[in-house]
Amino acid sequence: MAGSFTDEGIVLRRVNYAEADRVLTVLTREHGKVGVIVRGVRRAGSRMAAQTDLFERSRMQLAEGRGELLVLAQAQRASGPPSGLAGDPRRSACAAVIAELTDRVLEGHHPDPDVYALVAGSLDELGDPGRDPRRALVWFGRQMIDRLGYGPQLERCASCSRPLVEAAAVFSAAGGGLLCPDCRPGDPGAIACSVRAIKVLRVAAAGDAATWGRLRLDPETLATLEAIIERELEHHLDRRLRSWEVLRALER
Template sequence: MPTYRDEAVVLRTHKLGEADRIITLLSRQNGKIRAVARGVRRTSSKFGGRLEPFSHVDVQFATGRALDVVTQVESLHAYGEPLLADYDAYCCGQVMLETADHLVAEEREPALQQYRLLVGALRVLGQGTTDGPRPATMVLDSYLLRALAVAGYAPALDACARCGTEGPHAFFHPSTGGMVCVECRPPGSARPRPETIAYLQALLTGEWSATRDVESPRQREGAGLVQAFVQWHLERGLRSMPYVDRRSPVKDPPAGRPD
């Protein structure tokens, strides 16, 4: 059978038969790949734990009729190891994997930007940024905004999402596409604080230095907007999202003030 190699991140696994698994990966060159890892559930498997979610691997595949077959695996980075000791980071990582799985819907279609974004987000989640560590939920929100932007759903934060009038504007509406002006705002639009929108802009552009001193209320308000935006544009709730703990010992106003 013809073979090929690629670098990939393991997104999820499913049991197949008594000893096999179907592995779903996001790869550098071939986009999303679903392949069979034969005998991987046996203790004698040569693949061991290298095909678990979060694993960044170099994989060789044999082309099959229905599904390709994993024939060789080399570990590049074990991004899951530091997350196992941090429940919040682990849950945020699960949301990232699930989001990547949903956004790259077509198999074998190149998705290099999504691949690079996921690898970078998992690295920051476990190791921190060059500007220092950041809360896991902040890293998650940055990933979600940027992943949606790569998929063509970038939120409008500087101009009205409906009429294009330059901002700043006071209202945010997820289904409209982001910030909206007074004339265009739909009923039920949120009215976030300007500091929150500036925080979201920093997350979207990856300006980590601008997020160093953002207060917890602004982080949670921004997280509420991001979560609503993601849920609308993915047209479904993420199963792993409810496990992300965004609580704080200080009671603060909820995300967004309905007008």
């Protein structure tokens, strides 16, 4: 087929279109983020319905259409849907945060294999019923924020630049990192961090996936790190992610 190519892609977003079609936002490995229309997928018995579910990863044959949207000609699952994801509202909400953030910060048609691997790996980890889904969410959020160029100051006070001693501190998204006790009053809304949370935050910021995977993360530390990531994203994107509001509602 002229003007067609095959690539692996992850469905980030989908919108119903016309009588039976659906428009997808797909992150592909080799072509970046693209818009795709799937003809007739909402009709009963469509052979491509399962392959185009949210967060599904498939090998897709895509053809150039008349407009900006590509047309999905064929699709075959590259992997099954993450185990435990579809039937778990909290894990699905975490996956939605990952998908929305990816869609928000990536421009179309700019391939980044490292980001693709990060998204795919994070969604796979979310499907592991033996792990707290916040592990994947925190790791993904930290790596994406750093890729945007907003890596926080974690070794020195973000305000006065004095080296931080090994002690509890607070994290200020507006201030750009950890604050020492003297500078803490400068941000009344800063998030309190235990010594343990600071150490784990530094591992995540270093991008050390192997060490991160071996860490035992207690619920309190994960809650602190999740709050930090959420606050940073809200500050740097200048708005809250809708999917994170859904996640918060589920956690109440």
